Amino acid sequence: MNSETFEPVRQELGKEVDAGLSTIEKTVLSDYKYGFITDIEADEAPKGLNEGTVRFISSKKNEPEWMLEWRLKAFRQWQKMNGHEPKWANLKFPPIDYQDIKYYSAPKQKIKANSLDEVDPELRKTFEKLGISLNEQKRLTGVAVDAVIDSISIGTSFKEQLSELGIIFCSISEAIREHPELIKKYLSTVVPPTDNYFAALNAAVFSDGSFCYIPKGVRCPMELSTYFRINAENTGQFERTLIIAEEGSYVSYLEGCTAPMRDENQLHAAVVELIAMEDAEIKYSTVQNWYPGDKNGLGGIYNFVTKRGICAGNRSKISWTQVETGSAITWKYPSVILKGDYSTGEFYSVAVTNNYQQADTGTKMLHIGKHTKSRIVSKGISAGHSNNSYRGLVHVNRQAENARNYSQCDSLLLGDKCGAHTFPYIEVKNASAVVEHEATTSKIGEDQIFYCNQRGINTETAVALIINGFAREVMNQLPMEFAVEAQKLLAISLEGSVG
Amino acid sequence: MNAVEYYKDQLEQRVLNDSGSGSGLISLRKKAILDFTRWGIPTMKNEEWKYTRITPLLDKLPELPKNGDKQIPFTVQDFQKRQLPGHELANELVFVNGLFNSDLSKLISKEIQVLPIDKMQENGMQEILENHFDHSSKYLQDGIHALNTAFLKDGIFIRVGEDLKVKKPIYIYHITDARASNILSQPRSLVLLEKNAGLQIVETFLALGQPQNLSTESFSNHVIEIVLEKDASLEYYKIQNDELTNGQVSSCHIRQLGKSLVHTVVISLEGGMIRNNLNVVMESERCEAHLYGLYFQHGKTHIDNHTIVDNRKPGCFSNELYKGVLAGESTGVFxxxxxxxxEAQKTNAYQSNKNILLSGKASVNSKPQLEIFADDVKCSHGCTVGQLDDEAFFYLESRGIPKTKARALLVGAFASDIIEHIRISPIREWVEKLLAKRLEIENR
Structure with a gap:
């Protein structure tokens, strides 16, 4: 890590030490930074889930008939699965009452905004508080932001610039209306509604999400980004994202989340599908900072996400990078189906859990094509009473000649009341495969702290330094815009946990 | 009638018959019958049995032999042909079809006490029975283990008293004689090593049947529980080299109640379907355990090694190394x-699983799993799947060693890491010979 990015962390920690509180107290006392509620009139569906809800959402989105049929089919599928939530994960939570949730909530706006000036000022303020003002983003970083607040796309920027290149970057509901041929061709080809309980639920009630299409041979000139936010009370957020990279194209996509403070658990069940054609590359980065619940484990987001990409063409590449610091419960396995020959899948993850957070996250690498490669680097950090699990599958098919996998999952434990778990599954059916897996669990060594202390670095800063070093391999994969934020997040989530 | 109903029926009849003998085990057995009926035979839907299918083997409803059955044709001559090397200087305990056979067994070390489990109570060992028996069911919660517990009447108890170091090993033979009919044998034993005691155990499994008939004729469901008190030391060896395609679930459950030493080596060279469970539960500070395993499978065989090391107290050390070579259409599971x-701060726990696939039709499923709740620990695990090194091949071939021999040499070297940990030399030499035979370098 360079000194520039480290500086803010250091200052932040320096301040804390001056306050004279014990470090653990400070962690416990530090409130969720982004916990505020924006007062916007919401247009919402009544609580409960039935065919009517699905029809309501579909009509709200002005969807064509075939889309409604698709949703209803998924809904019926979900009904069949009802009561059969996946139980295999190392997570404990009370049963979710799916009839006690509002499935649609859109910020009320009379006309669709064409420019940022037309966006509701209240909303603009929300973004400013989060430090992601659209103006700021637009002017300084050159990032096109498709801001999603409470399930509806409000403003998009840089759209013209992208459309000149033939890139389609819009909300998925817009894509359903404007580009039905692409949606019909690709939607649910990677994550079918029958895939799992939450994928079925999402397919039935997804409210919005992003759609991105990169035409043949185009290298997307900027990082595409969406900020998700959960806003209205008791509203589940059901995002659906679909990214298609045609032959020889490249795109880097950023997803970041913050959510306001609530006492009741909120459900989030998103689906992300990536499709990479021949020689295409998709890089998908996530910083997830949903509300993790308070220090007693009350509240917090339930995050059940199905993310999967397919390397459909030869020499294609999909890379997932995630920094998971939020959510009371994280259930998330960004996976890659390596179908094309010589295709590559990567997964880089830092998962941090504190207080009573629970994370069960990892990846699946399915080697089908010949000469396919995958790399998994997972870093888990647990503190407080939290539990952090890595669950990963590396599967080498009978036909997948010369497949290569390298996995590394390291855990760091801060405190003796938390848990770190690894559940790697390795299934090899081809004799030419080379698969390696290694995992370690350790704490921050007293000798390391001593070394830093000796050189005038206080314990807090030393811990931040070591943790950043521990996570560095993953942080390096993040685009610049995210790296700074992610490093701050890491420090905030954990400060004072050791010492 | 399915397997669950069939065995339940058989079990209930027998428990009723046994209740007259006043055994304190009845309630335990009744509970096990309930568990068995509830859980049934584990299927692949059970996470612990995800890669191993035993239901078809039990659907053949192999018979449950009981004491008093005279039709077992196994004779002294049969046994003599199958004795392990070094048996002249070893204690030998023989189970035939899951029942202890005292005629074939011999005890030459006075330090060892052997008693049928259902005689423990009348010999004033009620306390030992209550404290130690069936502790394994806390860890092995499935129908197949419950099935064994339900039959535990015919098991034996082995005890080594305080400060006694047994110099001669115990060889335990588990013979399943399926020549007359399909057999389900369920041997059960409990071993207690008291303070500062030392013992070497070798277990081996032999199935007899019509070798030309490749369908499984027998199934053995074996459980051994071993308890170590303070300063005790145990060497446990399990050699699986069945002649027939025999189905087998073999569980070894070790409890370290005091600071003690455990050394285990599990060698699986042959057998149709093998599932090994090995649990080491460390219930005291500063326990030490070394677990080694080698599986070398070919044909259509299946080997599944499940191990648990449970560190419950501070300062324990464990090291585990399992190596596998899979040829033909075999499947290996680790x-x-x-x-x-x-509570188990300052734990050092290491685990490694290395596999070589020799054939395009072999497969391996490995799941090294860590669950850690203490922070001041050093734990690691590693797993590899790969092939023999091309460069090593080239080196040997360039020196005139033909490919087949080079291969045998390299696999032999890979396996020797494990075999060298067998400390009973006749057994080690025998295993080396078996391996060499397998590698076809004997007739060079």
Whole structure:
């Protein structure tokens, strides 16, 4: 890590030490930074889930008939699965009452905004508080932001610039209306509604999400980004994202989340599908900072996400990078189906859990094509009473000649009341495969702290330094815009946990 | 009638018949019958049995032999043909079809006490029975283990008293004679090593049947529980080299109640379907355990090694190394769990699983698993799947060693890491010979 990015962390920690509180107290006392509620009139569906809800959402989105049929089919599928939530994960939570949730909530706006000036000022303020003002983003970083607040796309920027290149970057509901041929061709080809309980639920009630299409041979000139936010009370957020990279194209996509403070658990069940054609590359980065619940484990987001990409063409590449610091419960396995020959899948993850957070996250690498490669680097950090699990599958098919996998999952434990778990599954059916897996669990060594202390670095800063070093391999994969934020997040989530 | 109903029926009849003998085990057995009926035979839907299918083997409803059955044709001559090397200087305990056979067994070390489990109570060992018996069911919660417990009447208890170091090993033979009919044998034993005691155990499995008939004729469901008190030391060897395609679930459950030493080596060279469970539960500070395993399978055989190391107290050390060579259409499974409980600070626990696939039709499923609740620990696990090194091949071939021999040499070297940990030399030499035979370098 360079000194520039480290500086803010250091200052932040320096301040804390001056306050004279014990470090653990400070962690416990530090409130969720982004916990505020924006007062916007919401247009919402009544609580409960039935065919009517699905029809309501579909009509709200002005969807064509075939889309409604698709949703209803998924809904019926979900009904069949009802009561059969996946139980295999190392997570404990009370049963979710799916009839006690509002499935649609859109910020009320009379006309669709064409420019940022037309966006509701209240909303603009929300973004400013989060430090992601659209103006700021637009002017300084050159990032096109498709801001999603409470399930509806409000403003998009840089759209013209992208459309000149033939890139389609819009909300998925817009894509359903404007580009039905692409949606019909690709939607649910990677994550079918029958895939799992939450994928079925999402397919039935997804409210919005992003759609991105990169035409043949185009290298997307900027990082595409969406900020998700959960806003209205008791509203589940059901995002659906679909990214298609045609032959020889490249795109880097950023997803970041913050959510306001609530006492009741909120459900989030998103689906992300990536499709990479021949020689295409998709890089998908996530910083997830949903509300993790308070220090007693009350509240917090339930995050059940199905993310999967397919390397459909030869020499294609999909890379997932995630920094998971939020959510009371994280259930998330960004996976890659390596179908094309010589295709590559990567997964880089830092998962941090504190207080009573629970994370069960990892990846699946399915080697089908010949000469396919995958790399998994997972870093888990647990503190407080939290539990952090890595669950990963590396599967080498009978036909997948010369497949290569390298996995590394390291855990760091801060405190003796938390848990770190690894559940790697390795299934090899081809004799030419080379698969390696290694995992370690350790704490921050007293000798390391001593070394830093000796050189005038206080314990807090030393811990931040070591943790950043521990996570560095993953942080390096993040685009610049995210790296700074992610490093701050890491420090905030954990400060004072050791010492 | 399906397997669950059939065995339930058989079991209930027998428990009723046994209740007259006043055994304190009745309630335990009744509970086991309930568990068995509830859980049934584990299927692949059970996470612990995800890669191993035993239901078809039990659907053949192999018979449950009981004491008093005279039709077992196994004779002294049969036994003599199958004795392990070094048996002249070893204690030998023989189970035939799951029943202890005292005629074939011999005890030459006075330090060892052997008693049928259902005679423990009348010999004033009620306490030992209550404290130690069936502790394994806390860890092995499935129908197949419950099935064994339900039959535990015919098991034996082995005890080595305080400060006694047994110099001669115990060889335990588990013979399943399926020449007359399909057999389900369920041997059960409990071993207690008291303070500062030392013992070497070798277990081996032999199935007899019509070798030309490749369908499984027998199934053995074996459980041994071993308890170590303070300063005790145990060497446990399990050699699986069945002649027939025999189905087998073999569980070894070791409890370390005091600071003690455990050394285990599990060698699986042959057998149709093998599932090994090995649990080491460390219930005291500063326990030490070394677990080694080698599986070398060919044909259509299946080997599944499940291990659990449960660190419950501070300062324990465990090291685990399992190596596998898979040829033909065989399947290998390794599932190693390490638990480090909150109290178990300063634990060092290591685990490694290395596999070589020799054939395009072989497969391996490995699941090394860590569950850690203490922070001041050093734990690691590693797993590899690969092939023999091309460069090593080239080196040997360039020196005139033909490919087949080079291969045997390299696999032999890979396996020797494990075999060298067998400390009973006649057994080690025998295993080396078996391996060499397998590698076809004997007739060079």
């Amino acid at each position: 599932n190693g769990k390490i638990f480090v409980r909150q």
